[in-house]
Amino acid sequence: MMNCPQCGCHSKVYDSRFLAAKASVYRRRICQKCEHRWTTTETTDATARTAPEPTDIEACREIARLTRIMLERATLADSTSGR
Numbered sequence: 001m002m003n004c005p006q007c008g009c010h011s012k013v014y015d016s017r018f019l020a021a022k023a024s025v026y027r028r029r030i031c032q033k034c035e036h037r038w039t040t041t042e043t044t045d046a047t048a049r050t051a052p053e054p055t056d057i058e059a060c061r062e063i064a065r066l067t068r069i070m071l072e073r074a075t076l077a078d079s080t081s082g083r
């Protein structure tokens with residue numbers, strides 16, 4: 001839990017985004033008492049990255065799906081070629 005730099009009260013995160021290019025997580029925080037707003041950043045080591053962008057996961061799944069289809073078609077072509 002991060003406290004407000006202005007009054008020391010509890011804050012909450014109202015927005016966060018992951019920047020793949022910088023391997024950083026940006027968090028927009030707002031104080032629950034004085035409504036002071038500020039941003040915190042967390043930089044992750046590229047090798048220890050545990051939160052890839054959703055688009056990365058989608059792309060990986062799509063590639064895996066297409067690869068499987070191509071392999072299935074290749075196997076089918078082999079079995080129908082007569083040898």
Ligand SMILES: [Zn+2]
Nearest residue numbers: 004007031034
């Ligand atoms: Zn505050």
